[in-house]
Amino acid sequence: MTPARLACRLARLATPVVVFLLTVTPGLAGGDSDDTWAALAKGRLVALIRHGNAPPGYGGDPPGFKFDDCSTQRNLDDAGRGQARALGEAFRRHGVRVDRIVASPVCRCMETGQLMAVGPVESSWTLLPDMGSKRVRASELEEMVSAWQGPGTLVLVTHGVAIGHLTGFTLEQAETLVLRPTREKAPVGHLPRGGQLVGRIAPPQ
Helix, strand or coil, rough: HHHHHHHHHHHHHHHHHHHHHHCCCCCCCCCCCCCCCCHHCCCEEEEEEEEECCCCCCCCCCCCCCEHHHHHHHCHHHHHHHHHHHHHHHHHHHHCCEEEEECCCCCCHHHHHHHCCCCCEEEHHHHHHHCCCCHHHHHHHHHHHHHHCCEEEEEEEHHHHHHHHHHHHCCCCCEEEEEECCCCCCCCCCCCCCCCEEECCCCCC
């Protein structure tokens, strides 16, 4: 292949590659966090939050895990509790009206929501990750997101795996992903599901 033909072929590939990177690369998608906060303040959006820092941060919960016993689970450490309080303060500082906040029943998610102090925290099994291949909870979560109409914000405190199944994004602990609900079904294999990406907000420092 001549250099000229190679240059033409690379030029044709450039646009799809950029689109792919914007879709899957953290930090490239969703715009600036200031714009995301401004959008949240207008209401009618969904904020997906991965729970605050809970060491070791990977590998799930220890053997003997019980939903009704926090001592058997991975829990927030002092840094994670600080992140949760800072998230709540950021919501208030930016004038975000929270109409509903729902958390996974796992203690680190419930505690994150409670320490945010933006409203009474509901518990829902829908916010637990699917463990099998059927993705039943992911479908229920999609419905929860797509059905939201506001007027304020729906806050969902959940797990990285659950957010990944719904949106395709891998979030850090205490990171926020914001979606605009839509009833239009995403094509098979396309993400996010249930809403259009508005932006990402980095974990509180």
